[in-house]
Amino acid sequence: MSPVLFASPLVFSPASAALFSYSATTCWKFRGHHILIMTLDVLRVTVDTVLTTTGSSAMSPTDPTSDELIRLDWGWPSLELNPIAGFQASSLSFFAEADKVQSALHYGSFAGSDEVRETYAKFFSHQRAEALEAEQIFITSGAGAAMGLLCDIHAERGQSVLTQGATYQNALKIFASRQLHVEPIAELPGGDMDLTALDALLSRERERFALIYLIPTFANPTGRTLDIDTRRALVTLAQRHEILIIADEVYHPLHFSDDVPPPPVLSHFDETGRFVVSLGSFTKIGAPGLRLGWAETGKSPDDHRDSGNLITQLSQHGTVQNGGCLNHMTSMLVAEFIRTGGLSHHLSNLRRTYRERSRVLHKALTERLSPEFISVKEVSGGYYLWLEPSEVLTGSMTALAEAAERHGIRYRAGNQFVPPHHPDETVVSHGIRLCFAFYPPRELQLGAARLTRAIIETVSGERA
C-alpha cells in the first residue's frame, strides 16, 4: 500500500500520538498538543481531539467529564424532537368534540374509518406528489404488527422468507416466532440483489417460499435504496411467481431533500393490488408510542369479495374481524394532527434535522478514518450510516465491539442483521450500523471520536 500523506497538520492527544509515533514523519508539540504530519504505510486514522487546520468548529474536544455510554445502536427517534405541543393542541381540540370522542370510543371499520383513510391518503398524495386513494389503505398498529398479520395469511410454518442480505433484526424475530426460516436473496458483487438468480430459484422451488420481505428505501441497516428499474423488475417477478412481497417502507418519507425524493413505494408498481403490500409507520415520522401504521396496495379492492386484494385479506383476518380497526382512536388522533398541519410541520423538521445529523456524523467519521480502513457510506434519508471495515479489521470485530464498550460507544454489529444459520463471513456481517437520529450533533461527534479510538486500539493492539 502506498504511503498516505495528510495535507494538513492534525492535533492529537499525547496518548494517541504515542500510538502512531512509529509511523509519523514529523511530530512536534504546540500549545500542549502533539502535531503530526504523517506518512502511514498501513492506515490513515485520526483521533478524537482533532482540531483540523480547516478551523472546523464542528469538532469539539471530547468532554472528559462525560462517561455516559453513547448508544448509536438505538434506532430511535430523538426524544427532544417529539411534537408535544402540536399533538397536545390537536388532541385537545379533538377531545373537546363529544361526537368525535363518541365515534373514537366505538369499534372502527375493519380497514380503518373512511375519514381517517381519506386524511392519510390526501396527506401522502400531497407529500409524494402521487395519487393514493383512501381505499388503498389499511390502518395497522405498526409495521411489525402488520408483518405478523401478513405471515398469518401467507405463510405456513416451516416455509422460508426471502430477504435482503442484511435486514431489520426485529423482522427476523417476527419470522422466527412464526417458525419461518429466512434465506437471503443471492447478491451480485457490489451488493445488489441478483434478480436472475431469484427468478430461477422461484421457478425451481416456489412452494418452499412463503413471501419476500424487503426494505426498499433507506434500508435498515445499510441505508440502500432500490432504484426504479429494480422496483419494476421485482414487482414483475412477484406477479409472475404469484408470491407476496412485503415492502417495509417505514423510512420512505424521511428523505433529506424535497428535490430528490426516493422512487415511489414498491406497491405503487403493482397495479393488481394482489402481490405487493407496502408498510408505513408513524413510529419514525410521528412517535413510537402511537403504535400506528398503515399498509397500502397499488390498487384498491373492487369490492369486499375481491379476496385476492391484500387490503381485503387484511380486513378479513380474524383479529381484525374481532375488534375492527387495529388502532382506531389513535388513528383518529393522528388524522386530527395531520388536519391541523402538525404532521407536515414535524416531518419537515425531522428531514432537516436528520440531514444535519447524518452529515455531522459522516464528516466526523470520514475526517478521522480512511476508506482504506473503514468506509462510511453517505445517505440521503432514513436513520442510519453503514460502515464497512476493510480486511485490516474484519478479523477483529469482537475485539472492536469490546473496545467500543470500554470507550463508551455502542453500535449494532452487522451480524445481528444477517439471517441465522447463514455463513458469518458475508461482507454485511462485518458491517457497523450507526443511528444518527437519536442524538444531537455534540454527542454524534463524541461518538465518532470514541469509535475512532476503539478502532485505533483494536488495530494497534494497545490500549489507549
Ligand SMILES: Cc1ncc(COP(=O)(O)O)c(C=O)c1O
Ligand atoms: C425497517 C423497519 N421496519 C419496521 C420498524 C418498526 O415499525 P413499527 O414500530 O411500526 O412496528 C422499524 C423500526 O426500527 C424498522 O427499522
